[in-house]
Amino acid sequence: MMNKLKTLVVAIASAFFVFGGMTVVSQSAHADTPRYDMIDVSNHNGAMSADEFRYMRDNYGVKAVTTKISEGTTFSDWTAAGNIKAAIDAGLYVNGYSYIHATTVAGAIAEADYAASVAQQAGLPVGAVLAVDVENADQMAMGRAMQPVVQAFMNEVQRVGGYRSTTYTMGSHLEVSVDGDPSWIASYPYTPTSEQSWYSTEHAWQWTSKATFASSLGVFDVSQLYDDFFTAGQDASNNVTPPVEDDNTTDTVSLNGVYVIDSWKIYGSGWYARNDDMSIPVADYNNDIPVQSVTLTDRYGNALSNQVAQGNNGAMEYFTLNDNYKVLNRVGSSIQIEMNGESVWLKVAYVK
Structure with a gap:
């Protein structure tokens, strides 16, 4: 991390898992950053409005919004329905993701059934992406053995909800993603630039979790898209040069x-x-x-x-x-x- 205020040495017997390479403080937009093709949001961003999404679309070239739908078999994100409607009203493609805890095929199917049901109630359109978010340490420790669990989730949301799916995970643990299936990968360079294009063989690269927008409070995850998977088959190219945001928050x-x-x-x-x-x-x-x-x-x-x-x-x-x-x-x-x-x-x- 940058700007460490204190250093606390922590003894740990097990191996560290590297999430997203290096993380960074909030990203100010400039012409040399990777593209702002897609943002993902959840209850941590609060209820988003269509005007906020339009600002991101018009000033940054954002084309898609992926909102958290569920976690496990009991948690549904209260902002999902509103985020989906607001993104559609702003003319953006909408998708969802579910944070899973399962480490077995049976568990993945149960979580997929719940995620598909919540997604339908929230208004996620048939044919949209409902990604499976895999980042728990016990899942990472399974390595390739996690692939059948991931595949079971993807198959089930397709079967019961008509949703396409892919894996969201960290760059250090690509092996949990199903072989031959492009994924959505999080990996945060110390200084992100437009020349990097990390994980360009995948569907998308989440290059920061600290982006800020003048239209909105808080920080956002931003991804660069490499194909049309998250935009329902439509071109995801982006030629918008975003403005430099001036963050004057003093609260x-x-x-x-x-x-x-x-x-x-x-x-x-x-x-x-x-x-x-x-x-x-x-x-x-x-x-x-x-x-x-x-x-x-x-x-x-x-x-x-x-x-x-x-x-x-x-x-x-x-x-x-x-x-x-x-x-x-x-x-x-x-x-x-x-x-x-x-x-x-x-x-x-x-x-x-």
Whole structure:
């Protein structure tokens, strides 16, 4: 990560998984970035409007929107229906994705049935893409053995919903994607440029998770498309030169308490702290606190001389967050702030 505020050494017995190569702070648009062909959105971006999507279309050449539909067999994204309608009203192609937890064929089929049902209720058109999002550490550890699970999900959403499908995963673990099936790959270069065109044999390359737009609050995932898979067979070429965004946001908050680390999470190559009271569902890298922002303390808030995390070994751990954090978005009882160059959603009741 760039702009690390603190360095916390974390002992880990298992191997790290590299998610997306290197991550970066929020990307300001300029003529030399990869193309802004597609954005993906979820509840972390809040309810999007047609005007926001039109701005992205007209100023950046965005052609497609892929919205989160579901996770597992119980979570449906409350913004999906509105995002789909808004994107269609803005003249953009719409698609969806489901974050799966399954590691078995039977589990994948159950999650696919749920995803297809939620997608239909949200208004995702027949023939749109309903991608399978594979990024959990246990799935990555399966390697090629994950391919039948992925294939089962894709087959099932086609069978029950009429949706096309592909795999979304990280560049370091292409082997979980079905052999011979182009995928949607996340990999974030330190300095993204128009000449890179990483993973050009795939359907799409997600080259940043930190793009900003003057029309909208927060940060967005952006992908460059290499074919017409996400645009329903229509040309995905993009000759728009985006404007430079001037981010003048001055809204900041602080978190001055002493908090318990209920669990440590690993997403890709990064460690994250989770406090079950402060963090919002669902547990993922958008809702947990990057380790670089954490100061380990005793129960009274005094910083420990040893800043090595215990890693879920049963010991009670405490931490503080003593900086001022930039506000990216406010939605209901949740707030999106920037911590260590990353977007983090927390319960608004815990910030000042």
